[in-house]
Amino acid sequence: MTHYLFLLVGAVLVNNVVLVKILGLCPFMGVSKKLETAFGMGAATTFVLTVATGASYIIDHYLLLPFGLEYLRTLSFIVTIAAIVQLTEMVIQKTSPLLHQVLGIYLPLITTNCAVLGVPLLNIANRHDFVESLLFGAGSAVGFSFVLVLFAGIRERVEGADVPLHFRGAAIAMVTAGLMSLAFMGFAGLDRYQ
Amino acid sequence: MITALAIMALGAIVLGAALGYASIRFKVEGDPLVEKIEAILPQTQCGQCGYPGCKPYAAAISAGEADINLCPPGGMDGVRKLADLLGREVKPLEAEEKPKQIAIIDEQTCIGCTLCIQACPVDAILGAAKQMHTIIEPLCTGCELCVKPCPVECISMQPIAENIDNWKWKYPVFEIKRAA
Amino acid sequence: MLAQLFRFKGGVKPQTNKTISVQEPIAQAPLPARLFVPLHQSIGGAPNPLVQAGDTVRKGQLIGGADAWVSAAVHAPTSGRVLAVEEHVAAHPSGLPTLSVVIEPDGRDEWIERRPVDHQSLPPERVRELLRDAGVVGLGGAAFPSHAKLTPARSVAMEQLVINGAECEPFMTCDDMLMRERADEIVRGIAIFRELLAAREVLIGIEDNKQEAIAAMHEAVLRLAPDYRVVAVPTRYPAGGAKQLIRVLTGKEVPASRRSTELGVQCFNVATVYTAYRALACGEPVLSRIVTLTGNVERPRNWEVSLGTPMREVVALARPRADTGSFLMGGPMMGFEIPDLDAPVVKATNCIIAASPGLFPPPPPEMPCIRCGACAEVCPHELQPFELYWFSRARNFGKTQEYYIFDCIECGCCSYVCPSHIPLVQYFRFAKSEIWAREREKQAADAAKERFELRNARAEREQAEKAERLARAASARTSEKKAPPERTNAVDSPPAAAAGEPAAAAATDADAIRKAAIAAAMARARAQRELAQPKNTDRLSAEQEREIAAVEARRGAQPATPEATAGAAGSGAPAGPQRGE
Numbered sequence: 001m002t003h004y005l006f007l008l009v010g011a012v013l014v015n016n017v018v019l020v021k022i023l024g025l026c027p028f029m030g031v032s033k034k035l036e037t038a039f040g041m042g043a044a045t046t047f048v049l050t051v052a053t054g055a056s057y058i059i060d061h062y063l064l065l066p067f068g069l070e071y072l073r074t075l076s077f078i079v080t081i082a083a084i085v086q087l088t089e090m091v092i093q094k095t096s097p098l099l100h101q102v103l104g105i106y107l108p109l110i111t112t113n114c115a116v117l118g119v120p121l122l123n124i125a126n127r128h129d130f131v132e133s134l135l136f137g138a139g140s141a142v143g144f145s146f147v148l149v150l151f152a153g154i155r156e157r158v159e160g161a162d163v164p165l166h167f168r169g170a171a172i173a174m175v176t177a178g179l180m181s182l183a184f185m186g187f188a189g190l191d192r193y194q
Numbered sequence: 195m196i197t198a199l200a201i202m203a204l205g206a207i208v209l210g211a212a213l214g215y216a217s218i219r220f221k222v223e224g225d226p227l228v229e230k231i232e233a234i235l236p237q238t239q240c241g242q243c244g245y246p247g248c249k250p251y252a253a254a255i256s257a258g259e260a261d262i263n264l265c266p267p268g269g270m271d272g273v274r275k276l277a278d279l280l281g282r283e284v285k286p287l288e289a290e291e292k293p294k295q296i297a298i299i300d301e302q303t304c305i306g307c308t309l310c311i312q313a314c315p316v317d318a319i320l321g322a323a324k325q326m327h328t329i330i331e332p333l334c335t336g337c338e339l340c341v342k343p344c345p346v347e348c349i350s351m352q353p354i355a356e357n358i359d360n361w362k363w364k365y366p367v368f369e370i371k372r373a374a
Numbered sequence: 375m376l377a378q379l380f381r382f383k384g385g386v387k388p389q390t391n392k393t394i395s396v397q398e399p400i401a402q403a404p405l406p407a408r409l410f411v412p413l414h415q416s417i418g419g420a421p422n423p424l425v426q427a428g429d430t431v432r433k434g435q436l437i438g439g440a441d442a443w444v445s446a447a448v449h450a451p452t453s454g455r456v457l458a459v460e461e462h463v464a465a466h467p468s469g470l471p472t473l474s475v476v477i478e479p480d481g482r483d484e485w486i487e488r489r490p491v492d493h494q495s496l497p498p499e500r501v502r503e504l505l506r507d508a509g510v511v512g513l514g515g516a517a518f519p520s521h522a523k524l525t526p527a528r529s530v531a532m533e534q535l536v537i538n539g540a541e542c543e544p545f546m547t548c549d550d551m552l553m554r555e556r557a558d559e560i561v562r563g564i565a566i567f568r569e570l571l572a573a574r575e576v577l578i579g580i581e582d583n584k585q586e587a588i589a590a591m592h593e594a595v596l597r598l599a600p601d602y603r604v605v606a607v608p609t610r611y612p613a614g615g616a617k618q619l620i621r622v623l624t625g626k627e628v629p630a631s632r633r634s635t636e637l638g639v640q641c642f643n644v645a646t647v648y649t650a651y652r653a654l655a656c657g658e659p660v661l662s663r664i665v666t667l668t669g670n671v672e673r674p675r676n677w678e679v680s681l682g683t684p685m686r687e688v689v690a691l692a693r694p695r696a697d698t699g700s701f702l703m704g705g706p707m708m709g710f711e712i713p714d715l716d717a718p719v720v721k722a723t724n725c726i727i728a729a730s731p732g733l734f735p736p737p738p739p740e741m742p743c744i745r746c747g748a749c750a751e752v753c754p755h756e757l758q759p760f761e762l763y764w765f766s767r768a769r770n771f772g773k774t775q776e777y778y779i780f781d782c783i784e785c786g787c788c789s790y791v792c793p794s795h796i797p798l799v800q801y802f803r804f805a806k807s808e809i810w811a812r813e814r815e816k817q818a819a820d821a822a823k824e825r826f827e828l829r830n831a832r833a834e835r836e837q838a839e840k841a842e843r844l845a846r847a848a849s850a851r852t853s854e855k856k857a858p859p860e861r862t863n864a865v866d867s868p869p870a871a872a873a874g875e876p877a878a879a880a881a882t883d884a885d886a887i888r889k890a891a892i893a894a895a896m897a898r899a900r901a902q903r904e905l906a907q908p909k910n911t912d913r914l915s916a917e918q919e920r921e922i923a924a925v926e927a928r929r930g931a932q933p934a935t936p937e938a939t940a941g942a943a944g945s946g947a948p949a950g951p952q953r954g955e
Binding site for chain 2: 464797800801804806826828
């Protein structure tokens with residue numbers, strides 16, 4: 001049981017997918033201008049990522065491995081993720097037009113979010129079983145949403161600050177992200193407590 | 195090789211079928227984005243964007259046919275709001291930005307031809323055939339559409355003067371000299 | 375008589391500087407050579423001018439009528455002649471002009487007929503109307519028409535009527551002097567307001583640094599209305615804010631963007647009550663007000679000044695010292711620098727302070743906000759001024775509203791305590807007026823859109839109606855033509871002859887109809903042409919007719935033009951072939 005807990009905490013904080021593994025930076029920089037958008041994006045990514053890890057595990061174990069087709073992993077994962085994202089977009093557009101509008105073009109961008117592809121691949125590299133895969137996926141997604149929301153909160157404040165002209169916009173955002181990444185280094189070792 | 199092809203084809207068919215079913219099942223009518231865009235536009239109905247009114251322009255932006263920087267009455271402020279809403283880059287305005295204006299009819303020259311009344315998109319001109327016309331100032335949006343049709347060139351655009359009712363407190367500014 | 379007092383949160387204790395201007399009693403300021411009475415002196419609708427240049431007015435005559443429920447009338451402060459109704463610089467931080475009535479006093483100071491009324495014998499609506507037409511507005515500085523505040527809420531019974539004599543602004547003593555000298559009138563005025571509101575209890579709040587005023591009011595209350603309570607409240611700025619005084623006296627806290635009426639409390643300034651009493655019991659509308667002249671002057675004092683007196687002349691009464699740089703209207707906390715001393719004294723002018731660099735040193739340079747929170751501690755409305763500042767400065771107005779910028783009363787406590795000397799209130803004023811401007815624009819845009827859509831709908835409807843009319847007319851014509859073909863006989867005889875037998879004429883029928891239609895159209899066009907012809911030939915004198923006849927005769931006599939010959943040949947043509955045959 002503690003094993004699962006450590007896996008989850010590790011995915012959320014210690015091996016944070018954005019700030020430690022430096023994956024999924026595109027939406028991290030792009031959708032973090034407003035807090036509401038960040039929440040929406042976080043929720044959507046969490047859903048997609050969790051489903052994608054589960055689906056990838058099944059495809060890998062029951063389709064690719066039995067036929068020795070490991071070399072098709074990346075390709076088939078991308079196709080699966082794209083389909084899931086499309087499905088999610090349609091469902092959101094129908095059920096919550098507001099969220100769909102808020103997410104705008106970033107929803108399709110989840111397809112190309114490297115975190116969403118990276119986490120299933122990491123699952124396989126780490127030889128996680130199905131439950132572990134799902135936990136790791138969900139944990140990474142929660143970690144992604146967490147830092148996205150934190151970052152959006154900081155950026156909303158920074159917008160009103162006296163930033164030197166040449167640092168305005170993306171530059172100060174990068175600096176902020178770097179500082180946050182440094183801060184997350186402080187969680188190192190939290191998942192190894194025995 | 196054959197297995198690989200078969201499996202990929204199978205995957206493609208299954209996913210395609212799922213997506214196709216979803217696109218029918220979750221079909222959305224209308225575009226709520228148009229209304230949001232239209233709320234940002236200044237409703238001058240001036241047509242300076244190249245579309246016959248604010249709503250068609252909003253529809254064009256939503257469909258991705260028009261750029262967001264075509265609305266001179268909205269100004270840079272409007273462009274910024276649109277960029278914010280749509281997640282696009284802020285672009286400089288196509289035309290130059292003018293201060294807010296309203297049309298004034300020179301009542302001595304007016305011959306009462308009613309051409310400007312027909313041109314006004316927001317019913318801000320009052321008059322009748324062979325009677326003097328006048329602009330109802332609070333209703334004028336400054337679209338300039340009435341200026342061209344006037345055969346005697348009696349309509350001019352004038353910037354809105356500052357008065358006590360529309361006066362605004364200024365942003366506090368300090369001299370650098372004093373602060374140094 | 376010891377009442378339990380409550381505390382409002384925050385507040386500051388600036389040096390009051392009040393004693394200098396209470397040494398002498400209130401004096402009557404002399405009439406100036408010209409009075410500039412602005413028509414718009416209260417919140418709400420601008421009154422319409424009722425006089426024009428050249429009119430003679432008497433003291434107290436109505437010169438601007440209230441145009442809406444929330445609006446207050448304006449009167450001539452003395453008798454004289456109206457020189458003009460024109461734009462004159464206003465007592466406003468912008469220094470922009472406003473429509474004003476310029477009156478040249480004749481020195482006789484003749485009153486109109488004053489009609490004192492007994493408010494008890496009149497229905498409350500009538501009393502409110504009288505107050506509006508007497509121009510009674512809140513004289514604490516906001517100038518909100520008082521009659522609009524005198525309607526009790528339908529759902530909540532009015533429990534307390536709070537009379538505001540706190541006067542918390544430093545330097546200002548006009549209410550203090552009024553209470554000392556005219557306590558009886560104030561107490562009698564309170565009775566009017568209490569009756570209108572049917573208030574259970576009356577609380578008169580006075581800051582405890584005005585012992586003479588408290589004593590005078592006590593004495594008057596004991597004599598005239600012993601059930602009123604005069605309460606000394608601790609001196610702390612802004613105890614005179616309506617919501618703060620209500621909190622201190624009743625313990626009720628008015629929630630954000632709600633009115634105190636909903637809690638069964640209403641608050642009026644003592645000077646407002648006084649003018650209401652004068653208006654009803656003496657029939658005298660609001661023509662003057664008490665203005666404190668103080669600051670860097672030789673002779674600080676309170677003056678009763680006629681409304682419309684240019685501030686330059688009022689200021690001269692106090693003899694400002696040589697190093698006076700500028701003048702403030704209102705107190706040092708909430709007032710503003712007068713941009714132009716030609717601006718007149720208005721109902722909201724409670725105090726004019728001569729400012730000198732010694733008295734009000736120029737503010738030190740603004741430093742960055744260090745988020746120390748000193749401003750939040752003193753804010754009487756429990757806002758977070760540092761957050762408001764952050765977002766106002768970044769022009770993020772949506773966020774400022776999330777932090778309740780419109781609950782800010784601009785009391786200036788935050789600016790007063792800010793260790794970085796940030797003029798916080800200026801930022802808030804800036805943000806508020808930007809938000810208002812945006813709101814106005816939004817409303818205008820929405821209205822324009824609605825008109826545009828209505829116009830489009832109208833155009834469509836008209837087009838549809840026109841099309842329908844045309845279709846109806848066309849069908850009517852065809853059926854008409856089908857029924858009586860005889861009418862076409864005169865035009866062309868051969869087909870008409872065939873049309874005599876309808877059964878045989880089926881082939882030629884369509885042809886006939888078309889021809890008939892053309893003929894009818896030509897007839898209509900002729901009729902229209904005749905209608906459109908100039909009408910000056912309708913009624914001609916005999917001589918003119920003779921002249922025309924002569925011209926026509928000349929024209930007929932010379933068939934030289936080709937058209938004329940062609941016409942003649944054409945007319946003879948039908949005969950030609952017959953002859954040839």
